[in-house]
Amino acid sequence: MTDPRLYPCFLGPYGENDGLLEKLTVEFLRDHVYWRRNFHPEDPPAIPTHAAQQPQFMAFEARLRRELHTLSAALKRSVPFHSPRYLGHMVSDLALPGLAAQMLTLPYNPNNVSEDAAPVTIDLEIRVGLQLARLFGYDDDPAHAGCAFGHLTSGGTVANYQALRLALALKAFPVALRAAAPPGFAVPADDWSAFNLAPRAGIALLERWTAWVAALAPGARRAWEKRVQDERLEQLGLVAFFARHPDLSPPVVLAPVTAHYSWSKGMKLLGLGREQLLEVPERGMRLDPRALDAMLEDLRERRRPVLLAVAVLGTTEFGTIDPVHEVVASRDRAAHAGLGFSVHVDAAWGGYLATIFRAADGALRPLDAVRADFATFPSESTHAAMAALPRCDSITVDPHKMGYLPYGAGAFVARDQRAMALLVEDADYVFAGDGADDDYFTRFRKLGRFILEGSKSGAAAAAVYVTHRVMPLDHENFGRLPGETIRSAGAFLARAERFASDVAALATVRIPFAPDSNIVCLALNPAGNADVARMNAFMRALYDELRCDPDKAVQAREFYGSMTTLRPDALGAADTRRVFAELGLDAATLSGEDADADRLVILRHTLMNPFLDDAENGISYIDLYFDYLERRVRALLPAPAAGTASRAA
Numbered sequence: 059m060t061d062p063r064l065y066p067c068f069l070g071p072y073g074e075n076d077g078l079l080e081k082l083t084v085e086f087l088r089d090h091v092y093w094r095r096n097f098h099p100e101d102p103p104a105i106p107t108h109a110a111q112q113p114q115f116m117a118f119e120a121r122l123r124r125e126l127h128t129l130s131a132a133l134k135r136s137v138p139f140h141s142p143r144y145l146g147h148m149v150s151d152l153a154l155p156g157l158a159a160q161m162l163t164l165p166y167n168p169n170n171v172s173e174d175a176a177p178v179t180i181d182l183e184i185r186v187g188l189q190l191a192r193l194f195g196y197d198d199d200p201a202h203a204g205c206a207f208g209h210l211t212s213g214g215t216v217a218n219y220q221a222l223r224l225a226l227a228l229k230a231f232p233v234a235l236r237a238a239a240p241p242g243f244a245v246p247a248d249d250w251s252a253f254n255l256a257p258r259a260g261i262a263l264l265e266r267w268t269a270w271v272a273a274l275a276p277g278a279r280r281a282w283e284k285r286v287q288d289e290r291l292e293q294l295g296l297v298a299f300f301a302r303h304p305d306l307s308p309p310v311v312l313a314p315v316t317a318h319y320s321w322s323k324g325m326k327l328l329g330l331g332r333e334q335l336l337e338v339p340e341r342g343m344r345l346d347p348r349a350l351d352a353m354l355e356d357l358r359e360r361r362r363p364v365l366l367a368v369a370v371l372g373t374t375e376f377g378t379i380d381p382v383h384e385v386v387a388s389r390d391r392a393a394h395a396g397l398g399f400s401v402h403v404d405a406a407w408g409g410y411l412a413t414i415f416r417a418a419d420g421a422l423r424p425l426d427a428v429r430a431d432f433a434t435f436p437s438e439s440t441h442a443a444m445a446a447l448p449r450c451d452s453i454t455v456d457p458h459k460m461g462y463l464p465y466g467a468g469a470f471v472a473r474d475q476r477a478m479a480l481l482v483e484d485a486d487y488v489f490a491g492d493g494a495d496d497d498y499f500t501r502f503r504k505l506g507r508f509i510l511e512g513s514k515s516g517a518a519a520a521a522v523y524v525t526h527r528v529m530p531l532d533h534e535n536f537g538r539l540p541g542e543t544i545r546s547a548g549a550f551l552a553r554a555e556r557f558a559s560d561v562a563a564l565a566t567v568r569i570p571f572a573p574d575s576n577i578v579c580l581a582l583n584p585a586g587n588a589d590v591a592r593m594n595a596f597m598r599a600l601y602d603e604l605r606c607d608p609d610k611a612v613q614a615r616e617f618y619g620s621m622t623t624l625r626p627d628a629l630g631a632a633d634t635r636r637v638f639a640e641l642g643l644d645a646a647t648l649s650g651e652d653a654d655a656d657r658l659v660i661l662r663h664t665l666m667n668p669f670l671d672d673a674e675n676g677i678s679y680i681d682l683y684f685d686y687l688e689r690r691v692r693a694l695l696p697a698p699a700a701g702t703a704s705r706a707a
C-alpha cells in the first residue's frame with residue numbers, strides 16, 4: 059500500500075492534485091507579474107492597453123491558439139509516464155514541488171552560468187551540490203577547505219564527462235608542475251610517480267602550489283602560473299603532452315561491462331578513444347572486484363596508467379549495485395603500489411536510493427535499521443557500497459531520474475572542491491577577478507568557469523533545490539519514495555514467481571539477475587524451445603505490445619514496458635551458461651552472424667511509480683500487469699496438446 063505521506067508529492071496518476079498545482083501556478087504567475095510592475099512602477103505599459111483589440115494582435119493570438127491547440131493535441135500521444143501502467147524506462151510522475159518551482163522560476167529565466175545572470179538560482183545550485191554532498195556522506199561544510207562541490211548538468215552523460223575531465227586534470231597537473239616548478243619547490247621524483255599520485259595527494263600538491271604562488275608579488279605570481287599553465291595537458295593537448303613525457307602513455311578507464319554508453323561517448327570526446335575504455339567483467343551483473351584487481355595488477359606491470367575506475371550504483375539495465383567498497387579498496391591498494399587513479403561512482407540511476415540509508419541527522423543508518431523497513435533489501439554488499447560513497451572521488455546522480463524532476467537535471471559531485479580549480483576557464487566578460495582568494499560561494503557563483511556548459515537553466519536548479527527542501531534527503535522524507543519502489547520490486551518478484559508457475563506449461567520464466575533495487579528483468583522462453591532466435595522472436599512479440607508506438611493512441615496500450623538484451627560477451631561464460639541452462643536454451647543456437655540470435659532479448663521493468671499498489675481502490679497494478687502478460691503469453695503460444703510433456707519453470 060502506498061505510504062499516504064506520498065499523496066501530496068505528485069500531480070497524481072488521475073491528476074488528483076490538480077487543484078493544488080493550479081492554485082500554485084496562478085498564485086506565482088500573478089506574483090511574477092507584480093514583480094515586473096514593481097521594478098519601476100513609473101514606467102508605463104510599453105504594450106498599449108488597446109493593443110489586444112488590434113487586428114494584427116488578434117490574428118497573432120488566433121495563430122498562437124491554433125498552434126498551442128495543435129501542440130496540446132499532439133502531446134496527448136506522449137508516453138504516459140505518470141501512470142502506474144508505465145513500467146518502462148527511468149521516468150515517472152514529476153515531484154510536485156519541483157514542477158511548481160520550475161514553472162514559478164521559468165518566467166524569470168535565470169541563467170546559471172554566473173551570478174550576473176542568476177543572482178538567486180546560482181546559490182540554489184551551489185546549495186543543491188551541498189545537499190547531494192551530504193546525502194553521499196561528503197564534507198558539506200563550505201567553511202572547510204576540503205568541502206565537496208556539486209553542480210547540475212544537462213544529465214548523467216555530461217556529469218560522467220565532467221568526472222573524466224576532472225580526473226584527467228588532476229592526474230596530469232603534477233606532471234606539468236614537475237616540468238615547470240621552481241627549484242626548491244618539492245615535486246614527485248619522476249613523471250611516472252607524478253602521473254600516479256593518489257587523488258588526495260594530487261590535491262595536496264595543488265594546494266601547496268596554490269599557497270606558494272599566492273605568497274608572490276602579482277607579477278611573479280602571474281609568470282609562474284603561466285609557466286605551469288604552459289606545461290599542462292589542457293594547454294598542450296594529448297599529443298604534445300605525451301610527446302614531452304615519453305615515460306607516460308595515455309591512461310585507461312576501467313568500467314564494468316554494465317556501464318552506460320555515456321562512458322564510451324566521454325572517452326571519444328576526451329580524445330582518449332574507446333580503445334582506452336576497458337571493460338571489467340561482472341558477476342551477477344555486478345563488477346567483479348577480483349577481475350578488477352587482476353586488471354590493475356596487469357596494467358601496473360605493463361606501466362599503463364589508469365585514469366579512473368568506474369563503479370555503477372544502479373545499473374541502467376538491471377538495477378544492480380557494484381561493490382563500491384571493493385573498488386575504493388582496490389584504488390587504495392593500487393595507489394600504495396604506485397598506480398594512482400580516481401574512483402567515480404555512476405549513480406545516475408541509484409543515487410537517490412542513498413536517501414533510504416541516511417538518517418535525518420546526516421548519519422549513515424546501520425544495516426539492521428535499514429533492513430527493518432523491507433523484506434529482503436538491502437544486501438550486505440549494497441549497504442557496504444552506500445557506506446563507501448564518501449571514499450569515492452566523485453559521483454554522478456540524476457535528479458531527473460529517481461529524483462522525479464523534469465529533464466535537464468543531472469548532477470556531478472566532487473569529493474573535494476579544491477580540485478575544481480584545475481578546470482577553470484576564463485572569460486573576462488562573464489567572470490570578473492581571478493577568484494583565488496574568494497570564499498566558497500563567491501568562487502562557485504562564477505559557475506561557468508568550472509563546468510562544461512555555458513548558459514544553463516536556473517529554473518532547473520530551483521526545482522531541485524525546492525524539492526530537496528520540501529522532501530529532505532533522508533529516510534524519513536525523500537527516502538519514503540525510493541523505499542516504496544523497493545517494496546514494489548519485492549512484490550513484482552513475488553508475483554513473477556506465481557506467474558512462472560501459472561504459465562509453466564507454455565513458457566519458462568526466469569529473472570536472469572536478482573536486482574539490488576527497483577529494475578526487474580524477465581526472460582520468457584516458449585516451453586520446449588531451445589532455439590535463441592525463436593525465443594527472441596517471442597520476446598519481441600511481447601515487447602511489441604508494450605512499447606511506445608507513435609502511430610497509436612496511448613490508450614491502445616494496457617501497459618508500457620521496455621526491453622534490453624543479454625550479450626554473451628558481456629555476461630561472461632559462467633552467467634551465460636547459467637542463464638541458458640535455466641531457460642532450456644541450446645548455446646549452439648547462438649549465432650554471431652545473425653542479429654536476431656547473437657544475444658537474448660528480455661523484458662525490462664522500472665518500478666518507479668509510487669502508486670503501483672493502490673490499496674485505496676483495491677488494485678495492484680503489478681497483479682494487473684502479470685494478468686495482462688499471461689493473456690499475451692496464452693494468445694501467442696498455443697496450449698500444448700493433452701499428454702504432451704511440458705517444461706516447468
Ligand SMILES: Cc1ncc(COP(=O)(O)O)c(C=O)c1O
Pocket residue numbers: 148212213214215216218318320370372373374404405406407456468
Ligand atoms: C547509470 C547511468 N549513467 C548515465 C546515464 C546517462 O544519463 P542521461 O541520459 O541523463 O544523460 C544513464 C541513463 O540512463 C544511466 O543509467
